[in-house]
Amino acid sequence: MATGVLGTLLLLGAAGGGAYAWLRATSEPQRAGNVNLAGLGGNVQVTRDAWGVPHIRAQTDEDAVFALGFVHWQDRAWQMDFQRRVAQGRLSEVLGEAALPQDKFLRTWGFQRAAQSALPALDARSRRLIAAYTAGVNAAQGRGKKALEFRILGYTPEPWQDVDTVSWSKLMAFDLGGNYDREVLNAHVARRLGAGGLDQVTAPYPADGPTILSADEVGAENAAPQTGATSASPSLPEATVAALRAHLRAAEALGMQQVPGKGSNDWVIAGSRTASGKPILADDPHLALTAPMLWYLADVQGADLKAIGASIPGLPAIVIGRNERVAWGVTNVNPDVQDLYVEPEGATLTSRQEVIRVKGQADVTLTVRESAHGPIISDNGGGGLNFADAGPRVALKWTALQPGDTTMDAFLGLNYAQNWAEFTQALSRYVAPSQNFVYADVDGNTGYYAPGRVPIREGWDGSVPVPGDGSREWRGFIPFGELPHTLNPADGLVVTANNKVVPDGYPYLLGNIRNWAEPYRARRITDLLTATPKLSVADVQRTQLDTHSLVWDDFRPVLLATTPGSDRARQALSTLKDWDGTMTTGSVGALLFEAWLMQLQEMARDELNDATVMNSLSVLNQLRAGGDLCAQGGQGDCAALLTRTLDAALQGLQTRLGDDMSSWTYGRLHQAASNHRAFGKVSALAWLFNHHAPTPGGTNTVNVARPEHDTFAQTHGPSYRQIVDLSDPDRSLYIGSLGQAGSPLAPHATDQMTRWIGGQYLPMSTKPADWGNTQTLTLHPAGK
DSSP states (O other): OHHHHHHHHHHHHTGGGTHHHHHHHHHSOOOSEEEEETTOSSOEEEEEOTTSOEEEEESSHHHHHHHHHHHHHHHHHHHHHHHHHHHHTOOHHHHOGGGHHHHHHHHHHTHHHHHHHHGGGSOHHHHHHHHHHHHHHHHHHTTOOOOHHHHHHTOOOOOOOHHHHHHHHHHHHHHHSOOHHHHHHHHHHHHHHOTTHHHHHSOOOOTTOOOSSOTTTTTOSSOOOOOOOOOOOOOOOHHHHHHHHHHHHHHHHTTOOOOTTOOEEEEEEOGGGBSSSSOEEEEEEEEEOEESOSOEEEEEEOSSOEEEEEEOTTOSSEEEEEESSEEEEEEEOOOOOEEEEEEOTTOOOEEEEEEEOOTTSOOEEEEEEEOSSSBBOSSSTTTTOOOTTSSOEEEEEEGGGSSOOOHHHHHHHHHHOOSHHHHHHHHTTOOSSOEEEEEEETTSOEEEEOOSOOBOOSSOOSSSOEESSSSSOOOOBOOGGGSSEEESOTTSEEEESSOOOSOTTOSSOOSOTTSSOOTHHHHHHHHHHHSSSSBOHHHHHHHHTOOBOHHHHHHHHHHHTOOOSSHHHHHHHHHHHHOOSBOOTTOHHHHHHHHHHHHHTTTTHHHHTSOOOOOHHHHHHHHHHTOGGGSBTTBOOHHHHHHHHHHHHHHHHHHHHOSOGGGOOHHHHOEEEEEETTTTTOHHHHHHHOEEEEOOOOTTOSSOOOOOTTTOOBOEEESEEEEEETTSGGGOEEEESSOSOSSTTSTTSSTTHHHHHHTOOEEOOOOGGGSOSOEEEEEEETTO
16 A cells, blocks of 8 residues: 555645646546436436535436436445445455454454345345446446545456445444444453442433333333343353454444444424424434545435435435425434354354455455354454454344345335335334434424334343353344334424433333433433424524533532642632533533543443443442442542542643643544544545544533543544424425545535534525536436
């Protein structure tokens, strides 16, 4: 890779001599004029608006989706190729040995194999649209333009295949679904602290925490709840835990990891609560911030397909958005759809050989073993070490790896749905990752559904690894009609923020008591939305952008009672006493609080002998109760911990920012980090591909912007925002975190970022009058 990097830098350094213009000319796609393409049935107009959003107008749905594939590849070719290489476990071919741990993890889990098994299960319409999308991608690839990344790495991407579309959905299922990481942590905690330690390190969801649906909405008033006790976990040696954690590190290197405060918000408000008398629906999925951004805004219209919103390059559908009659939004349900099984001696295993090509080195052969439950993930660990003889064989069972996944049918079906019946019919095909879908239509109906395959466990809760001896098997899945849902709830409001879905009376176990996000975001959203009798779109905007910290409100009395250990600590406590809890970039109090919280979140590290970061609720419970984890090395109490951690936080900030505390504003350290997946840590290239800027928001604020531990960077956040006004859908709003283009040299690479940070939106309109300055490219069938 070094030669390509050097060559590119020399070219850029000679930009005055025309190299910059040459790079743009050879990478930037055609966006205006006419082009003849094989595979089209008729003419298609692609009009890009002032922000680079394509508005596609075709006579057939197949041609419309062809055009979507065409513009996806035009603007995001590298992203699409990188995503499919991730699914295939083929990063080492182009990135070299450094990517080998990721490839081992990806091949062991078998994402591509799962995608190959899913494709034949899709219905005829889905396969037809996927084929049209593939043809559009390859038509764009055939135009000869080459993304900058391909030039740097020195390779030409392969043609797109139908399975590549399905494989990305598998990666999304991993990023958003399961509790494998929690099982690994819980097994380690139980081994070090006993079963009682689980409640200390990972606090259960509060008994008074808000649930998405009420008892009457799920018919739970008289139902007997299905309980699941925490199972006794087979003891796992440290070497086995290390192997399992190697997979987590490999996933983290790909930006796919669970972090405290990672989540999403969506809500739907009935007309009885709005000024217009029609519903308003809002959504902001909180995912990893990347360059280019995950989402690609698009307006796609064919004969029957007429949808606008956020698509994902590689997928032939609007994932979140609206059509002419129906709007929808999604957040993560977080049901437990993964289990780790410790296989007994003598368990039947099969094996396969995976050959991984490594750039500049010999091929690496990986042996992957599987049991009846799934792949053995304790063998290779994704980290270059072989743990085959280190102890128990741990297998992964996961709904997304099972054959017959028809989730793509569901997403395509949502684009066509005209009413609640068609909406839920589409969701009946949904498998993974389970999402909280909120719904609204132009007739005034609102609703909610949590689709997906959720295993039924009888007598155990899935929170820790279990024996693979047949005593802890799934008993099927919750029937679709009995999954949590409601239509036109009496209170006219459904709020989801990854919080607990249903009250305890629900007859099935969706997940154990530690599965849900802390209740702060859900509570704050509900408080804001119920404070105004008749809500407007502007009210919803303010709610979506709210940065007041309920976490601070809870911590405030505990922290302000701290005995200061220095004059600087006394000054910090005085500043915090006057702080209103709003996480703005210019706030000193916001930075002091987050820095102090980071120190407190490390309180279990001495007991666990690892780098565990506790969530804020677990920390608060320890401080309020004078918990055992406050002691350091067996000495001291919570009062001593508060004094020590405040001093440590202040010392860290002083080292970074100097002596003047009044200049320690939040935005100096807290910045959105939209980093490139391949070059983000390559110092010679990071300046070109990465994009950083100060941002408001913090741990569990509605506008969630949790600072990364130690660095304070915002690596996850509202990757997309939308507000749909069902009284006039073309007055709806949306915005992405960065820009439409994938190339850092393109005019639309980052032009949404300033608006996104500042709380502004783009018009989610199908009307040309709302598009500003435009460019139109007309696609013609070749030979006609």
